[in-house]
Amino acid sequence: MSVPEATVVARSLRKEFATAPEGTMVAVHDMTMTFRRGELTALVGPDGAGKTTLIRMIAGLLRPDGGSLQVLGLDVVAQPQAVQDRISYMPQRFGLYEDLSVQENLELYADLHGVPQDVRRERFGRMLEMTDLTRFTARPAGKLSGGMKQKLGLACTLVRSPDLLLLDEPSVGVDPLSRRDLWKIVQQLVDDEHLSVIVSTAYMDEAQRCAQVLVLHEGRLLYEGTPEALRRQAQGLTFTAEPASDEAPRNLQARLLDARELIVDAVPKAGQVRYIVRPEAIGGPASLNTLLGDTPHQKRPEDLEDAFMLMLHRQQARAESDKGTAAVASKVDVRPDDSPAGDKPVIVVRDLVRKFGDFTAVASTSFDVARGEIFGLLGPNGAGKTTTFRMLCGLLPATSGHLEVAGVDLRTARAQARARIGYVAQKFALYGNLSVRENLEFFGAAYGLRGRALKQRVQASMQEFRLDGAAASGQLPGGYKQRLAMAAGLIHQPEILFLDEPTSGIDPLARRSFWRIITALAQSGVTVVITTHFMEEAEYCDRIAIQDAGRVLALGTPLEVREQAGGDQSFDMSDAFIAIVEQAREHEDARKVAA
Amino acid sequence: MNLSAYLPTRLAALVRKEIRQMVRDRSNLAVGLLLPFALILLFGYGLSFDVTNAPVAVVMEDRSPTAREAVSGLEGSGYLSPLAASSMAEAEAMMRAGRVNGIVRVPADFSRLAASGGAPIQLVLNGVDSTTASTMEGYVTGALASAGLRRADRQGGKSAAAPGAVVLEQRMWFNEAGVSTWYLVPGLLALVMTLIGAFLTSLLVAREWERGTLESLFVTPVRPIEIVIAKLVPYFVIGAIDLALCLLAARFLFQVPMRGSLSVIIGTSLLYLLVSLALGLMISGVTRNQFQASQLALLASFMPALMLSGFVFDLRNMPVVVQVVSQVLPATHYMGMIKTLFLAGDNAAMVLKNSAILLGYAVVLIYGCARSLRKRLE
Numbered sequence: 001m002s003v004p005e006a007t008v009v010a011r012s013l014r015k016e017f018a019t020a021p022e023g024t025m026v027a028v029h030d031m032t033m034t035f036r037r038g039e040l041t042a043l044v045g046p047d048g049a050g051k052t053t054l055i056r057m058i059a060g061l062l063r064p065d066g067g068s069l070q071v072l073g074l075d076v077v078a079q080p081q082a083v084q085d086r087i088s089y090m091p092q093r094f095g096l097y098e099d100l101s102v103q104e105n106l107e108l109y110a111d112l113h114g115v116p117q118d119v120r121r122e123r124f125g126r127m128l129e130m131t132d133l134t135r136f137t138a139r140p141a142g143k144l145s146g147g148m149k150q151k152l153g154l155a156c157t158l159v160r161s162p163d164l165l166l167l168d169e170p171s172v173g174v175d176p177l178s179r180r181d182l183w184k185i186v187q188q189l190v191d192d193e194h195l196s197v198i199v200s201t202a203y204m205d206e207a208q209r210c211a212q213v214l215v216l217h218e219g220r221l222l223y224e225g226t227p228e229a230l231r232r233q234a235q236g237l238t239f240t241a242e243p244a245s246d247e248a249p250r251n252l253q254a255r256l257l258d259a260r261e262l263i264v265d266a267v268p269k270a271g272q273v274r275y276i277v278r279p280e281a282i283g284g285p286a287s288l289n290t291l292l293g294d295t296p297h298q299k300r301p302e303d304l305e306d307a308f309m310l311m312l313h314r315q316q317a318r319a320e321s322d323k324g325t326a327a328v329a330s331k332v333d334v335r336p337d338d339s340p341a342g343d344k345p346v347i348v349v350r351d352l353v354r355k356f357g358d359f360t361a362v363a364s365t366s367f368d369v370a371r372g373e374i375f376g377l378l379g380p381n382g383a384g385k386t387t388t389f390r391m392l393c394g395l396l397p398a399t400s401g402h403l404e405v406a407g408v409d410l411r412t413a414r415a416q417a418r419a420r421i422g423y424v425a426q427k428f429a430l431y432g433n434l435s436v437r438e439n440l441e442f443f444g445a446a447y448g449l450r451g452r453a454l455k456q457r458v459q460a461s462m463q464e465f466r467l468d469g470a471a472a473s474g475q476l477p478g479g480y481k482q483r484l485a486m487a488a489g490l491i492h493q494p495e496i497l498f499l500d501e502p503t504s505g506i507d508p509l510a511r512r513s514f515w516r517i518i519t520a521l522a523q524s525g526v527t528v529v530i531t532t533h534f535m536e537e538a539e540y541c542d543r544i545a546i547q548d549a550g551r552v553l554a555l556g557t558p559l560e561v562r563e564q565a566g567g568d569q570s571f572d573m574s575d576a577f578i579a580i581v582e583q584a585r586e587h588e589d590a591r592k593v594a595a
Numbered sequence: 596m597n598l599s600a601y602l603p604t605r606l607a608a609l610v611r612k613e614i615r616q617m618v619r620d621r622s623n624l625a626v627g628l629l630l631p632f633a634l635i636l637l638f639g640y641g642l643s644f645d646v647t648n649a650p651v652a653v654v655m656e657d658r659s660p661t662a663r664e665a666v667s668g669l670e671g672s673g674y675l676s677p678l679a680a681s682s683m684a685e686a687e688a689m690m691r692a693g694r695v696n697g698i699v700r701v702p703a704d705f706s707r708l709a710a711s712g713g714a715p716i717q718l719v720l721n722g723v724d725s726t727t728a729s730t731m732e733g734y735v736t737g738a739l740a741s742a743g744l745r746r747a748d749r750q751g752g753k754s755a756a757a758p759g760a761v762v763l764e765q766r767m768w769f770n771e772a773g774v775s776t777w778y779l780v781p782g783l784l785a786l787v788m789t790l791i792g793a794f795l796t797s798l799l800v801a802r803e804w805e806r807g808t809l810e811s812l813f814v815t816p817v818r819p820i821e822i823v824i825a826k827l828v829p830y831f832v833i834g835a836i837d838l839a840l841c842l843l844a845a846r847f848l849f850q851v852p853m854r855g856s857l858s859v860i861i862g863t864s865l866l867y868l869l870v871s872l873a874l875g876l877m878i879s880g881v882t883r884n885q886f887q888a889s890q891l892a893l894l895a896s897f898m899p900a901l902m903l904s905g906f907v908f909d910l911r912n913m914p915v916v917v918q919v920v921s922q923v924l925p926a927t928h929y930m931g932m933i934k935t936l937f938l939a940g941d942n943a944a945m946v947l948k949n950s951a952i953l954l955g956y957a958v959v960l961i962y963g964c965a966r967s968l969r970k971r972l973e
Contacts, residue, residue: 056972059813059814060814060970061810061813061814061970061971061972062971062972062973063971063973080970081816081818081970084813084814084815084816084970085816087814088814089810089811089814090811091807091810091811093807093810094807094811095803095806095807095808095809095810095811095812096808097612097616097808098806099615099616099619099620100612100615100616104612104615107608108608108609108611108612109815111604111605111607111608112605112608112609112812112815112816112817113815113816114604114605114816153811156811157811166814
């Protein structure tokens with residue numbers, strides 16, 4: 001058996017960054033690792049794990065502060081250009097020249113890599129076909145959709161077959177359809193050309209496809225090996241529980257998640273709750289049985305995600321015995337319900353339309369949201385989610401249709417409605433150079449709170465969300481920042497909370513605790529409307545609407561939507577989403593052909 | 596245009612890309628081609644230190660023919676327009692109201708004193724605008740003196756000037772009529788080259804940093820100096836077009852003489868253009884932020900070129916510190932050279948010295964640009 005040659009060899013590799021005002025942050029802690037030739041290797045880890053820093057060092061764009069780094073047999077610190085001549089690199093945000101056309105972008109990169117004309121013709125044809133961009137060669141790159149841009153970026157990276165391909169989170173912020181296409185291309189090239197690929201990702205299903213997996217967390221290497229060996233670490237610890245018919249899966253999940261001494265992790269999925277039991281709790285099932293009561297539960301085969309969560313939890317427990325990262329209050333202080341009770345929906349949307357010039361961003365959309373419901377808006381980029389969302393919050397007037405929020409017609413009484421809703425924008429609108437307390441005080445005052453009432457609310461929110469009032473907001477880690485944004489959105493105790501992509505860019509643990517807060521909010525009667533591109537998060541919602549090209553394609557409980565997609569229980573939300581969007585697009589194409 | 600025939604593949608590809616981006620970005624192109632046009636018209640027609648038809652109040656307290664003759668020169672001057680005032684009080688009122696810029700007062704005892712030689716005439720000027728005031732002082736003195744000379748002529752040319760008195764005959768060289776457009780327009784060339792160069796290029800690298808395109812570009816066989824050259828080429832062409840515009844305007848619109856040779860004027864101007872393009876590019880590469888880069892480019896190139904290069908204000912009148920600063924600016928060296936070339940003619944020693952300084956700047960700045968693009972993200 002021949003030993004595969006290594007593409008990258010790192011020895012005690014270290015990288016530090018200076019942080020303001022003083023001190024350093026170690027992004028990569030003395031990592032020693034080997035990447036093998038002709039294989040697909042995944043770098044897996046939450047945000048801030050050091051994936052991008054590591055890839056940039058391999059690409060010769062960052063200089064290591066210690067250790068050695070050999071790329072393709074060359075010392076990348078001494079000869080960065082020699083390495084750059086042989087590798088291809090796709091950064092997280094691939095730099096397409098937006099005012100150049102698809103064809104011009106491809107040609108530029110082919111010229112820069114010195115691809116001969118005859119090779120080029122064949123290569124371009126193949127790349128364009130694989131990315132499905134053949135029809136758009138004359139279109140400026142700036143006018144492509146997000147997913148298409150990402151595919152063009154990959155095509156530009158692959159204008160020639162490199163000795164090593166580096167992909168930095170190629171699928172982040174890309175909808176499931178484009179994500180699937182991207183992986184198809186990479187997989188095909190690995191099969192056909194025995195390409196050596198290093199890809200960083202936050203998705204476990206992507207890591208599963210790789211020959212080798214490296215798990216990074218906070219700059220440290222936690223695991224190096226095959227995905228199968230990693231998966232087996234969770235063997236025997238994984239179960240599924242079936243909630244009683246009158247219990248929402250997320251409430252059962254919350255109950256399990258709160259039992260931290262027994263349960264590592266729990267997520268709702270397909271109407272059930274998947275959970276991981278602590279290894280030490282397996283021996284003494286007495287307390288576990290008390291917790292579950294007569295809830296039916298059974299063993300299930302473990303997957304990579306389970307092993308990953310297990311590893312992260314262990315690491316975190318070791319790193320910080322209790323800084324309160326995972327545990328956030330499961331009770332949230334909510335204003336006593338003073339509005340007339342009843343089954344009247346709190347949000348009523350009828351035939352809502354929004355046009356921008358000739359372009360219809362939202363076409364005749366109708367739905368209701370009941371009090372205390374969690375309602376999810378899902379869709380690929382450009383589907384009209386954000387536009388719908390902005391109209392609901394009263395930030396954007398509707399072109400036509402009826403819109404009622406908290407019993408108030410938004411077309412006539414926008415200000416009145418606003419006092420009763422809370423809004424957390426996609427890019428948290430926090431003032432980075434103000435402290436946590438100052439931010440909360442500002443937002444409280446902006447919502448009309450004053451004096452003692454303001455002080456009390458600020459104090460209470462900081463306790464609920466375990467925030468340190470004196471900390472500078474700009475310096476907070478992602479998960480905390482997001483919590484602060486939530487606290488600011490809830491400072492005036494609104495009846496309805498709007499969240500726009502609140503979980504993008506935060507690590508899985510922070511996402512878990514975030515959803516724990518949402519669950520608690522819904523239990524205390526707050527209505528939550530949320531957009532997300534993490535399909536599995538739809539499982540937390542009571543009902544979801546899937547949008548594409550401005551139209552609602554599916555509306556109902558996650559179970560109903562899954563059924564509409566024609567899938568069974570094994571069908572996850574991502575599959576259902578792809579199926580529904582594709583069905584609709586085929587239907588649309590057929591209609592166009594007929595017309 | 597087939598660039599690949601003349602340049603290595605990578606450089607040709609980059610130049611082609613820069614040209615496409617430049618042509619498609621209308622706003623940048625508009626700044627590059629229309630702004631110089633606006634500047635030429637603004638500075639050529641709008642900015643002038645010449646005084647014409649300046650109103651002057653004339654107070655005749657002595658109405659004798661001698662006195663009238665003494666101020667008759669004011670009438671004939673194209674630069675002044677005298678207005679009669681009946682008394683000093685009225686003249687002062689006119690001055691305060693801003694209707695006149697100066698007062699010429701002939702005292703009641705003028706004829707008597709004139710007979711004995713040495714009669715005073717009072718001139719009061721509005722010092723709020725000191726440039727205009729000193730120009731007017733020259734005109735009034737000249738006009739009064741010309742009347743004196745005429746009188747002397749009539750009296751046989753002997754007795755006018757007392758024996759031994761000196762008569763000063765003034766002559767201005769290089770700009771005989773003292774027309775301000777003559778020295779403003781060559782300086783305008785320097786301003787346009789500075790603005791086009793530094794301002795347009797200051798956005799180029801910063802934009803690539805902001806859009807993340809540089810990160811992708813870095814991990815290709817591209818060399819930093821190739822990126823720099825590719826970015827300079829298209830804007831050098833724009834700058835050359837602007838230069839041609841300015842030269843044509845100078846020659847045909849403002850009739851400024853070109854006493855030096857045209858080829859030297861063009862050669863030195865293109866050299867300065869290169870310096871200023873490289874300065875903008877380096878600012879862009881160092882700041883990595885379009886907003887900061889354009890602010891800094893304006894502050895570091897255009898403003899000093901306007902104020903400290905000798906465009907309007909004579910450097911020798913400035914404090915030593917400011918003079919030192921002005922000598923550091925490439926604009927100063929070009930400004931001095933281009934004015935001399937236009938109005939005085941070729942001056943080999945000066946052209947060689949200043950060109951050498953500019954060439955030095957060009958080399959240093961281009962090296963700096965390449966350094967700022969060395970492939971590091973830190």
